[in-house]
Amino acid sequence: MTAQSSIDSEPVETAPAARARLRRPLSRLSLQSKIIVMLLLSSLASLAVIGTVEFVDGRSKLMPVAAERMTQLREAQRRAIEMLFGDLANSLAVYSRGTTADEAVQAFTAGFDQLGEAPVDPGQQAALETYYTDKLIKPIQQATGVNLDLAALMPDNNAQKYLQVHYTLHSHDSNAPQDPGDGSAWSAANVRFNKYFREIATRFEYRDAMLLDTRGNLVYTVNKGPALGTNILTGPFRESNLRDAYEKAMDADSVDFVWITDFQPFQAAGGMPIAWLVSPINSGGKTNGVLALPLPISKINRIMTADQHWKSAGMGETAETYLAGPDGLMRSDSRLFLQDPKKYERDAVAAGTPPDIVAKAIRWHGTTLVQPVDTAAFHAAQRGQTGTVLDHGYLGDQELAAYAPVSIPNSDLRWSILATRNSSEAYSRIESFTRTLIVTTAVMVFVICVLAMLIAQAFVGPIRRLRAGTEEISAGNYDVAIPVTTRDEIGDLTSAFNEMSRNLKIKEGLLTEQRNENDRLLLSLMPEPVVRRYRDGEQTIAQEHQDVTVIFADIIGLDEISSAVSGDELVGIVDELMRELDSAAETCGVEPIRTVHNGYLASCGLTVPRLDSVPRTVDFAVEMQRIIERFNSRTGHHLAIRAGINTGNVTSGLVGRSSVIYDMWGTAVNLAHRMRSSTADSGVFVTSEAYEVMRDIRQFTPAGSISVDGAEQPIWRLSDRA
Incomplete structure (x- = not known):
């Protein structure tokens, strides 16, 4: 019974209420939006079907094309590389089985053996050590971080030492002669065959060309580098892949044998990666040596x-x-x-x-x-x-x-x-096809939208202009005038809106003028940072400052003038002087604080920290004296300046509520004031702190002392006005 009562008590939604709830989302759309939605719904369905079919069909046809292009490129480059190695191998086989290579390796081997007892003096030995250190060890260490052992690299037999002294030491000199004039058989062989092997290296862009005898001695190289004379089986470069290639060539049973190694760092080439092409030099069925060529990486890169x-x-x-x-x-x-x-x-x-x-x-x-x-x-x-x-x-x-x-x-x-x-x-073709399809669809949608907008614009255009004008005024732009295009109620509303805009613009102008005047007055009373804090509503505005130079000056003689001139004239004189003093302060980088009766309080380094605040303030004091002197010469009056200057830490802030005053406090201000009032003489007086800064720049004379916390402190009077 209870459950049934609960069900019966729930409200039942009536049919009109349900229809109203369904219509509510549409009621939130503008008339123009409703027209656009109707046209889009009827056109996008057909566009979606056509676009999907075209996209799937086009993509399925273009995908294999991209892969085929890359396959063609790969195959063309693979054939070129395989042909390159084939050509290099064939050319090496031709050179190695020629009589010139055989005669050369035998001549260089004989010459190398004759140098077994060749003398090398200590000076030449030292030159070799310097060469290995500067041309091999240091460059490899810089390039790879590996520190090679000099003793392990140095030549270990006289023939090797002799060749490297006479050839390797001069290998970097392009003008070095092929024959050093030593009369050795090796040098004679070099004169005879060097040009031949250099042409091979140059023609095929090899880094070098080398001959090795049957014992593993590298008896000849075109470049005469540090590998010259070394033994590839027992020497310092025995761990290179040249050794393996040499052994394969020596064990080969074919005169056309060629072996190609992979790349590997070769210390004799500064640690650079080197690959080798080697072939045995065979004559009459006997292997007399090996021809080794470093692979021309430039040709691989070129392909x-x-x-x-x-x-x-x-x-x-x-x-x-x-x-x-x-x-x-x-x-x-x-x-x-x-x-x-x-x-x-x-x-x-x-x-x-x-x-x-x-x-x-x-x-x-x-x-x-x-x-x-x-x-x-x-x-x-x-x-x-x-x-x-x-x-x-x-x-x-x-x-x-x-x-x-x-x-x-x-x-x-x-x-x-x-x-x-x-x-x-x-897949640029696929992307291009996709972009074309998207652009075409977008253009069609755009055309439909434009037509819908043109139709709806005639009805909602004036209302949209009024709404835009209202937003402009809300954003603070009162210079808005909407053209009246109709004579109906919308036209009357537009005219009323334009009148409201004009009235708001006039009122905003008056408020702006008042704000600018208030800002000008505030900036004349206090620095801009303090003005900002004052506008923000801070109740207590105070700030600590360090290394601020304070000047407190009196204009002596104004009281005497006041008794001799009218009030208007006196105010004019004071105003003229204060304007000139403010202008001089701005030039010197000094910040005026306030004027009290005949006094003028200013600072340097308060709002803008300055390392030269003391010199600037002293310059300002001197300029004050000059301003007074010019005034006296122009008017015939006898005014003078009495100023006290001190430097130190101060506190600045605003005091008062109904009448706000910006002021400074602190020992530095107090001492400047006391110096100014401690003497009846005119002049510029400074404390010991300011004196220590300026003593080497300007001249001062002792002017007595003042009492500070029970202790006497000396003060000085500026005597230099240069």
Whole structure:
């Protein structure tokens, strides 16, 4: 019974009330909004269906195109790299099995053996030590942070020492002769064969060309660097990948054998990454040595970067191709690094590359064997897979990457090639298609909205103008006049509104004039910071100041003048003097505080802290004397200035309620006042604190003393007015 009563007692919503509740949201819309909503609802439905169908169909057709373009770029670069290594290997095989290479290695080996007992004096030994320290150890330490042992690098046999003394020490001199005139067989071989091997290095852009004998001695190099004469099996560079390549070449059973190594830092080249191409020098079935060439990284970069003509090669703004090794490091240089090293540095660090790795790339002027590549595309290529993937690149950007392993003959290299493009550029056609579709739809919606607005504007335009005018007045802009375009009730309302706007503008002008006058009066009585606090309604306004210089001055003789002139004339004289004193104070950076009878109180460093407050105040006092003198000469009166100057800490603030006064208090003010009143003589008097500041700038004479807290303090009188 109770439950039934509760149900019966609940109010039942009537049908008219329900319809009113449903209509309430529409009643909040303007007439113009209702017209726009009606047209949009009828048109957007059809536009949505057409746009969705077109978008899905277009995207499905354009997506494979982007991947195909990256695949074509990757394959073109892979073929070029594989052809490059094939050409380099073929050319090296041709040179190594030629008679010139065989004759050269035998001649240099014989000459090297003859130098086994060649003398090297202590001075030459010291020059070698200096060379290794300045040209090898220090640069490697600066580039890599590794401190090499000089003793481990220095030549350990006479032949090596002899060659490095006569050639390596002068390797940086482009004008050094090929024959130092020592008469050795090695120098004769150098004169005979050096031009031949230098042409090989220059033609194929190799960093150097080297000959090694059958015992591992590096008997010749084109550049005559610190590797000259060393033994690749037992010498200081025995841990380089050149040793492994040399051993493979010596063990080869084919005259056409060529071996290509991966990149590795080579200390003799300043720690720079070097890869090697080596081939045995064979004559009559006998291996007489090995020809070794450092891989021309410039040629790899020229292919991978399209010789830095990315746009003309179809790479656009962001596409690049690069090589990476199994250690996850690049084997060619980054496009961004070549274009903008500073931006590469910022982006690489932001993507998580350690700053020391990025700094190393900057020092080495390249990212080969430096920049890590830890992407899904790279790992897939290392697994021997080929394909495309949407991935995050080594710089953290989302990119479309085409990846594949690189097959390089005559080596065990497991390099990967990656062709990448920023996803926004890779899918630019899709984005362009999407933008076109969106723009077209937006234009159609815009046209419908414009038509609706034009229709509704005729009804709601005058009301909107009145509302806009009301908002302007609410914002404080009373210079509003709305054109009367009709003669109906809306026109009458517009005329009444314009009249109200004019009346408010007049009243606002009067209030503004009154406020400006009040501000001017307040600023003449107190500093601007105090005015702001006073306006904000602070009841007690006080502030502590340090290192403020105070001047308290009397104009002597005004009382005598007052008895001889009328009141108007006296006020005019005082006003003239005070105006000149205020102007001088402003020029000197001194701040007037107040005037009392014949007195003038001012400060320097109160509202604007100044390190030279004492000199400025003394200059102001001197200028006061000059103003009085000019007044006397102009009028025939006999006025004088008696001023006291002190420096120290003061307190400033407002006192009074009905009559507000800005004043200063403190020992510095008190002493300045007492000095001014302690003597009947005119002049400028300073305390010991001010005297100590000015004693080397102006001249003073002792003027007695005043008592401060029971102790006598000396004061001085300014005698210098220069």
